[in-house]
């Protein structure tokens with residue numbers, strides 16, 4: 265990837281992260297705390313799980329948080345979005361996610377623990393650009409007339425559906441990665457720790 269592409273990609277990632285719910289304020293508050301840590305404590309914090317409040321995430325909306333330096337998207341999919349996922353199988357490269365990376369508990373048609381909430385790493389599996397959200401349907405999306413919503417990577421044109429599954433005949437080889445995650449309660453997601461795992 266050229267320097268310009270990398271810069272653009274990084275800029276898109278930073279824009280996406282800082283537009284996440286309440287993150288900007290949190291980051292500002294955390295910096296003095298982090299700088300006072302020992303190197304080993306900083307390393308632990310960098311890999312620490314991230315608790316995310318999804319109580320205000322309305323159907324059809326998405327938020328972005330940072331986990332281990334990566335953008336993680338959480339999308340509250342509508343019933344219609346979930347229905348559309350069932351119609352895309354023959355257009356996808358790995359519809360059952362057998363060749364893609366996700367925890368066992370997310371290897372299902374919606375690639376998630378609770379059907380409505382997708383939790384996925386927002387990094388293209390081709391060369392690591394930041395795909396953009398394309399939730400509009402059809403031609404209005406700017407992707408294609410039969411587009412059912414998903415994500416478009418502007419670097420080389422890879423497309424992903426609303427389960428992060430990659431379409432056929434695009435450069436990205438696999439579906440977007442689903443990270444380990446679990447639910448602390450009905451409205452709180454813990455990114456970085458699976459349902460049966462201990463918090464390190």
Ligand code: FES
Nearest residue numbers: 388390391417420
């Ligand atoms: S990085 Fe090449 S299509 Fe996304």
